[in-house]
Amino acid sequence: MDIDKNQFKEKIIPRLSTIDVDVQLLKLSGFTLSSVLIIIHFRDWEPKIILTKRSSLLKYHKNEISFPGGTFKETDSSLLNTALRETKEEIGLNFDSNEILGCFQTVRTLTSNFAIIPFVTFQDSIRKTNLLIDEVSEVLDIPIFDLFKGLSNFNFKNFSDSYSFRYNSEIIWGATARILKQIRDCFY
DSSP: OOOOHHHHHHHHGGGOBOSOOOHHHHHTTTSEEEEEEEEEEEETTEEEEEEEEEOTTOSSSTTOEEOSEEEOOTTSSSHHHHHHHHHHHHHOOOOOGGGEEEEOOOEEOSSSOEEEEEEEEEESOOOOOOOOTTTEEEEEEEEHHHHHTTEEEOOBTTBTTOEEEEETTEEEEHHHHHHHHHHHTTTO
């Protein structure tokens, strides 16, 4: 798809909610709270998205493809702070809260009882990442529209909103795929 940065943003921004997520209300849901950062950048005028491959050493979702982010801690001032802190810890990229445009709808994991808030930032470029290898084995910098071509539905334990994306040899599924589907739905 031939689209410039401003046109891309015009498709995404109207779908975002405010960054003020009520942690106390979400806690009542019984889910473990977490948040991720969707980092969209425009290298060579092509929209790209940053994903990570999780380490095989992790307790949950090992070796899966995900967005940078993690579990809310009581010391975090907000779920946005969680996403920013975890992104810096996992891949060494530091963003300010004023660079966050909003968030997509909360996504729940199908197997591990997490509620995930996906926050969004647009960047002109991304500097070199620095991986925390205990948590992240690889950073994937993927052209968004190439990724969208790999969408398929699949039946996971009879959940109706199960999707997967294939990019090269990686299969992206679960909560990450449902977040990606929200982004894709802005365009198709």
